[in-house]
Amino acid sequence: MKEAFTMRCFLSLLMPVVGLAACVTALAQTPTYKLGTTPSAEEIRAWDISIGPAGKELPPGSGTAKEGAKIYAQKCAQCHGPTGREGPNSRLVGGQGTLTTPDPVRTIGSYWPFATTIWDYTNRAMPPNEEGSLTANEVYALTAFMLYRNGIIQESAVLDAKTLPKINMPNRNNFIPLWPDGKRKPGPFGFYSWGP
């Protein structure tokens, strides 16, 4: 098995070079086929719902846990339970202190490394069958409510595009960092990864 690992290391030296070469060609190239139309800035804004970890894409608006509690009771509690612990669907609250036990409970509070992901996911995918129906203010308020219930922010905290990305998620430093060069590295049994 040792041999297998060495082989992978050797190959991995080649891989990034191939990737790099491809990127360089891309840079040098002007469009060949000239198909496709140019979207307007407005079109891109309407489609672009991804919120990255720095929160640059977050829209204007704000909300607090108090406001969120009301919306949660109306639109979320039937599936996630009155306090976010009962289900029947994904548990949203609790699990802190379980991650290093044999039965880790991963929730947005105990596990998720970025508060921006909670905003992004609630905005794009919840509630099922009415995805995309929540306003920005409602998503800020719901995110605040879920974070407050997990003991991560104060009940009075106001979440907006500035404050949300700054929230320190408790499990943030328990992910093995990525390689800064964004390149793939080998591991045993095909366990390649983008981190050490």
Place this chain on the structure above:
Amino acid sequence: MNTKERGRRRFLKGGAALAGLAVGEIRSASGQAIGSERPEVRPEDFRAYGERSRFVTSVRRDPRNPNSRTPLQDSVGIITPSALHFMVPTWIDPPDIDPWQHRLLIHGMVDRPLIFSMEELKRLPSVSRIHFVECAGSGDSLEERKKNGMLAETVQRTHGLTACSEWTGVLLSMLLRETGVQKEATWLVAEGAEPRKRSKSIPLEKAMDDVLVAYGQNGEPVRPEQGYPLRLVVPGFEGVHNIKWLRRIKVLDQPSMEKEETSHYPTQRPDLGKARWFQFEMGPKSVITFPSGGQRLPSRGFYEITGLAWSGGGAIQRVEVSTDGGRTWKDAELQEPVLRMAHTRFRFPWNWDGDEAVLQSRCTDDVEAIQPTLAEFGRIWGGVDSEYLKTTRNKVNHINAIQPWKVSRDGSVRNALL
């Protein structure tokens, strides 16, 4: 349409459960299935779009699992019929997308953001490639044991979250060249058009290598459940990367940190007390599909053992088969074509002497990575033993352990992983 005709159409549409009954009805006294030779009536549209023989009943739906799984026990060759490709739906119906309305937007860190219509995508230089798509949770027969005390019985349940198709479309690298990728860019995020808009970050290195934007599957448009009219195929990566109903690609200088890369898919490693994330490639894996769990050998004598092998790291180089519980191994024959990140069919001649036998396969890919035993897998995955794997509620993905099937004296075959 007369009553008889309607009755027959209903019969043709009837599922597996009905087939047995119906067959009984039309057998002649001599036991010949006369109905199969000359159908009494032939509705106008009969065979306008072909149907398989009514004697073939293999299906992907499993009433005991909400995920539908590929019936690998019935597979021959390497291509999965599109209608039997597994689905991992957390919503019920695939979206009903009009291809004339569908658009793909590429934006972010590019010089020229572009919107492509399906018509435009089909004018561009195309490629066809055979690749498997496999869910990260495939190969896990312990999950079922934790739920209901029993190991998954059949290969459909243990390994049915993989399927292999010929995909046709354009290379993502070509589309990205049309938009001109900026030099600081290292990642992208891809997104589907379905109501919940599933999204996943993918390294640019991979995107520029072999990722396909596919509109064709096995010689026809991609099926709705598989992403009609457009989907991503990310060869060798966990299924979740292969975004279906693809509508948007945003080029970035870091991962977008979507739910799928930060919550469900990282490994919470017991040995490190930390999460290992961004581990996307599926390891080398093989499984015997015949004889496999739930089947029964009618008598002693000759059988061709056959199965599938595949790896996210490249092409399969070697498959070995053991018929004595892993004491001795012999090379199996690999059926051409043997392709990168594709199912590879293997065969092994076997004479069953009627005694108990444990059959298993193990593969090696072309970067010399070898399929592990369950114990070896546990050590590498997170420094744990098989006991941990059997009992933990921790999510264990990427299980690629050797799968043993035990043949009993009565010819029955069952899962012998533990």
